[in-house]
Amino acid sequence: MRRLLTAISLALALICTPAQKLAAQQTLVVMPQWSPQTQFAGFYVALEKGYYKEAGLDIVLRHPNLSSTASTYKLLEKGDVQILGDMLINGIINRSNGVKLVNIMQLTQHNGMLAVCNKPVDTPRDLDGMRIGRWSNGFENICTLLMHRDSVEVDWISSVDHANNLFIFGAVDAVLCYSYSEFIKLRMSAGEIPADHVLRFADEGLDYPEDGLYVTEKFYNKNKDVLDRFIEATKKGWEYASENREEAIGITFRHVMADHSAITNHMTQKLMLDEYLRLLEKEEGAGLSFESVGKEEFDALVDKLADAGIISRKVTYEEVIR
């Protein structure tokens, strides 16, 4: 009898709790694209500094492992993950493939992909016939657009993680990198890379923004307020990381330590944060932007993806961008 009364009391207490209080306890699982590094420093800072908590959010950051990077959208659709970090181009492809997702926040404002070659390279045509190392999980779609546009034929070589080692050992002629990540790791391994060995895709008419945050359309419609608070807290986290870079690196390292697969060093993370913050600025030196991609730019990218045969259905701006 006493147990029954207690259960009834608890049920009544829950019913009487204000809606805001319920929302404050909401747990969101956020999955970035990759293992812990300063590419995600803004999230770690927002967590550590309690910005999410202040916004009434209980955020769980769940990094993917090598095998799960390919299936993150399934986790999103299943509801195991509420917010997924990915590139705009992948968001468009997955929406085109039927995943009901929407972009709730655009992080980087520019494209950081580049190709590092074993000889001087001037135009994309110089890549023709090369054996090029890439990721095993399709991060190279923007490169595919370039190859299609300039009719460049290459021999793609995938590696377990990334093809930097293949490049250093001479197993590939070139390797695809992101300026804030693999390119810095390559420098840390091989020393300084000659500037004329690097082809930056942003300079080749493909300066499409990359990292953004995605949720299912259904989740978005039910949790607009929660997501707004999440976005504001995330922005605050990034602003703090930008102003306090060494501290942000220290915070990131605690997450690196928690993820035993991550192997990195302070200098790599420092250079990564500097470069990533550069990409977060719309105009250099103008401060962090977080501006959504424009409709014209979005439609142009969709057209290119369709032309290249990467997507079969053209998605609309309104479908994806919130």
Next chain:
Amino acid sequence: MKRTKKSFSTRLSLNILLIVSILFITALVAASIFSHRLISREAMKSADNLLHATISDIEKVTISIETMTRDAAGICYARPNDDNLIRQIETSVLRGSPYIKCSTMSFRPGYLPGKKKHAPMSWIDSDSGEIKYKNLGNEDYDYLHADWYQIPYLTGKPVWTEPYYAIESTGELVTTYSYPLKDSTGEVFAVMASDIDISWIIDTVRKIKPYEHSYLVLVSKCGQLVTRADTESGNVETLYSYALESGDPDVLDLCNDMLKGNKGTRIFGRHTKNMSFAVYGPLSNGWTAGIACNYREVLASNAKMQLMILLIGLLGLLVLFGTCYAIIRKLTKPLSQFSRSAISIAQGNFDTKLPDIKSDDEIKRLRDSFEYMETSLTKYIENLKITTAANERFESELNIARSIQMNMVPDDFPEDDDRVDLHALLQPAKEVGGDLYDFLIKNDTLYFAIGDVSGKGVPASLVMAITRAALRFTSGEGVPLDKVMSRVNNFVSEGNDTGMFVTTFIGKFDFNTRKFQYCNAGHNPIIVNGEYLQVKPNIAVGLFPDFVYEMAECILPENSRIVLYTDGVTEAENADKEQFGGERLLDWAKTIPEGMNAKEANADLMARLHAFTDGNEQNDDITIMTIKL
């Protein structure tokens, strides 16, 4: 602040100490630079030898593993389908080398009929020590994209991989030697791989310590610091990240050179406490190794030695100072005695005992000089005493003569006579002189005379006395002045073998008639009322006996002023040899104020003479006589 006086011994000792100190410090600095370079060069050579010995030790093992793997691959090449054979070969490889922990023969998918992925693998279980076996191709593990398979597959060349944790076998940190097997078309169909536990390499390398804080780094082909992995903090440095963190351009150059697989020696951390050098060189497996040594540590023994030398040197300098001081003091001791002797001699003790000098050197010669000086001074003082006594006697006589001479000229000038204001003064250039003056008032008549004997001193004073006496004797009432002058001339000329003469002027003034009669015997013209009196000069007395003198006369107006003088006035010279001259005298005579009496006028002229000569020595007797009638 009072400056402490240092003795000669102290000063000389300090000077010697200063010179020796400069030489000592110069020698110490030169030796320091030389030994610094020598030790640095030797340390570099030693580190280089140590590095290459270590590299050689590692390569002995890696080359044996390469050979064993290659040989095993060769056996498998003949029967790739025979898993039992492969297993036997892998087992023999594992047993053949204590360093190999895992052996894998991995095939290209589809090469073996009916097998997509096939990779028989044998490894030594770290717990039981038994050899275990499994087919890696059946696992989830994607060996096709693993470096140890993919790189030799793509390049067709054997390779030593980056260190990695062999999670599919031993779980240890390993590096793999992978050898590709090619078919008849040259295409790689399989890779034979041997994993070796690199802990022994790390242990070997970490023991290499030429100095306590020096270290040897082993860098993989992809820049991993194999020997400095700090996995505890999650911070795994690469060689280049370490270089960037250091912020030292020299370290950056050094690391870039190492990553290129070059061999060399470089200095880094310049101008800091941690200035170091590194020797480095590549290994045959594509890795590179380097030893870094801190100069402070390398040169520590040298610094200690230099400190010792410095301390010994300072001690030596102190001893040198003390020794020098004692020796110099001993050598210069007679000088102090000479100093006391000199003071005693200076006080008139010419028989002062001089120190005994036994040596035959400068001090002995100094003693001889002192002795000679004593003798000479004794003689000189005796002579001086005699001469001084004679001089004193002569001076006494001269003073008497002066007194007599000054008594010869009258000094009882008429003060209460309204008719005349007369005053004269005589200032000899020496104790006695050759100038004279005289006057007499008798029966309403004033007689006066002035004279200047040629030459000065005692001879002139004697002639002056004769002349003065002659004037007195030959003058008489009613005797005309030309006769008086003739008589005086004859008197003085008589027996005048020396040829001395006297310029003389005599005058006579009648108060009643104001008639002024005068006769000049070669004397300077007198000044009457501011003008030179035109008079026949005649010749000086004493030259030609019986010379006929001529006199003249005039009537003087009331308040006439007559100035008589000798050439001591006009020829008075200043330092520039300029004479006072007749012009200045005449100018003065013209401007004598009306109210100024004769005494004041004479004093005024003397004052002007003194101002003009400005202390220059008087070279002739000066006589001035001023008469106001």
